[in-house]
Amino acid sequence: MTQGLMIAAPASGSGKTTVMLGLARALCRSGQRVQCFKSGPDYIDPAFHRAATGRASFNLDSWAMGAGRIGELLAKGADADIALAEGSMGLHDGVAVPGALGTGASADVALLAGWPVVLVIDASGQAQTAGAVAMGMAAYRPGIRVAGVVLNKVASPRHEALLRAGMEPAGIAVFGALPRDAGIGLPERHLGLVQAGEHSELPRFLDRAANLITAHLDVAGMVAAAGSTPLRGEGEPITPPGQRIALAQDAAFTFTYPHLLDGWRAAGAEILPFSPLADQGPDSTADVCWLPGGYPELHAGRIAAAGGFAEALRRFAATRPVHGECGGYMVMGAGLEAADGSRHAMVGLLGLETSFAKRRMHLGYRRAVLGAGIPGHEAGAVLAGHEFHYASILHQPDAPLATVCDAAGASVAETGSRRGHATGTFFHLIEGAS
Known part of the structure; x- marks a missing residue:
């Protein structure tokens, strides 16, 4: 090594x-x-x-x-x-x-x-x-x-x-x-x-x-002074969320772990990037759409004005899975309140309303047991992830996605949510096993 x-x-x-x-x-x-x-x-x-x-x-x-x-x-x-x-x-x-x-x-x-x-x-x-x-x-x-x-x-x-x-x-x-x-x-x-x-x-x-x-x-x-200890092995194969993955990638959607992207590609999946900030929608030939976290609060006005992106994502979600993590989850919701108190309409695949005007830090490891499947993981899968954001939930009317606890086993209120083909979580997936 x-x-x-x-x-x-x-x-x-x-x-x-x-x-x-x-x-x-x-x-x-x-x-x-x-x-x-x-x-x-x-x-x-x-x-x-x-x-x-x-x-x-x-x-x-x-x-x-x-x-x-x-x-x-x-x-x-x-x-x-x-x-x-x-x-x-x-x-x-x-x-x-x-x-x-x-x-x-x-x-x-x-x-x-x-x-x-x-x-x-x-x-x-x-x-x-x-x-x-x-x-x-x-x-x-x-x-x-x-x-x-x-x-x-x-x-x-x-x-x-x-x-x-x-x-x-x-x-x-x-x-x-x-x-x-x-x-x-x-x-x-x-x-x-x-x-x-x-x-x-x-x-x-x-x-x-x-x-x-x-x-x-x-x-x-x-x-x-450098040194090492032999440590070899292979983790469980990383199951990609789909064969052709439309992945949001721009200044508002950047938080993806490199090992997951590598794992998706190693499994033969193709990643098709698109930019919501450029008013682009997911590739129509993709079989799943993934919205990673990032800084939607810094670009809320541009995202709200990206009508082409919103309409394309809604059409996509009518027949195929869309999953969002943290910032991506917020964009999938109904609205986002910026730090100055102004509300910006989001895509509306979920009923989630979030606010950065009422800042509260959410930070820590998360272990989730899925109550319903997400792309790449079936219901009942146990996922390990991490949550870090300052958004507050104003309204979350949809069915919870998972039972979530922190590293000490204490229950966490941010369960994620689901509606139709749309799912989202506040935590970022690191590792998962069914």
């Missing part, structure tokens, strides 16, 4: 994305083939990884995926020179009740793959204490090996000297220090980074990040 590293941190906002992207780009510029992965249920970061390396990046999820699926995905990097995985939140952060292989923590993935950890520490407001933080992170869970740290947001040479002094008794290597005023960062919105496809300056950012990493960090030392 390809040698790799887990780029992690004690907490979100520490700078691991900048280190991840800069290191990946720098290694690619030096002629190496880099395979990226993302720990956990994130559909934004893999697109940045792909932009940095030219290769698809895949999610590895210890709560939702079994060892076979993770082994299968790791094998996608078999021809790479090095694998880099970006952690989520803090290294040891996960849910309270384990799932398939663990709690969803980045540490789970590092242990499964045998990847040493490069710990990115935001050194703002501390000096030698950073050594205690690194020591605690390394000792907290048996088997985790912290190969070294990257010190981020370092204020001065004196600050760096104190930080390095703190790492000495911890016995942890320092791969380098990034200045506090590096002037590099990516814009964010409520679900994370602004999407890769919306950045006209993304190539320039990636090269600046690579320049920063090569100027301040021991890239060769990090590569030399």
Whole structure:
């Protein structure tokens, strides 16, 4: 298996994305083939990884995926020179009740793959204490090996000297220090980074990040620290929702997991993209339509005005299945209230009314038992997924689609709904078994 590293941190906002992207780009510029992965249920970061390396990046999820699926995905990097995985939140952060292989923590993935950890520490407001933080992170869970740290947001040479002094008794290597005023960062919105496809300056950012990493960090030392553990296997075949899949794809519909799209194609399905924002409807020769999540609230006016899309989707749904996830589910509903309180009529395949004027965060893993089938999964199937949005339900008059609980087994009110050939859920499917 390809040698790799887990780029992690004690907490979100520490700078691991900048280190991840800069290191990946720098290694690619030096002629190496880099395979990226993302720990956990994130559909934004893999697109940045792909932009940095030219290769698809895949999610590895210890709560939702079994060892076979993770082994299968790791094998996608078999021809790479090095694998880099970006952690989520803090290294040891996960849910309270384990799932398939663990709690969803980045540490789970590092242990499964045998990847040493490069710990990115935001050194703002501390000096030698950073050594205690690194020591605690390394000792907290048996088997985790912290190969070294990257010190981020370092204020001065004196600050760096104190930080390095703190790492000495911890016995942890320092791969380098990034200045506090590096002037590099990516814009964010409520679900994370602004999407890769919306950045006209993304190539320039990636090269600046690579320049920063090569100027301040021991890239060769990090590569030399990479490691792995053989983990082979195959997950259950991913059943595509149909043979010819009309897939909404544009700035409002972007949240699809790469491993699912790969699985659909591996099963022989054909994906037929279309753009609702361009007033396009699903291909009339498709046998199923899939509306992924995204940012419908940012484009509600354009979606409401896309009469051609709405009419084509209604015609399609009269005879064939249409399924929506999160944002796609909201667009299938009757109406969406924007943050300013204005209501926009949606397609009306379902009676769902949602609002972003009454914001409430919904976040976490979901396990669902389908009460009725959806494309690719029959009634009774157990699905593992993840929900993350800020919409509130104003009205949901249709029959519930599933019985849904969170990672701890507590019942979740967002059951999804169904009407005729239309089905939708607030959670994004990660893995499923009938």
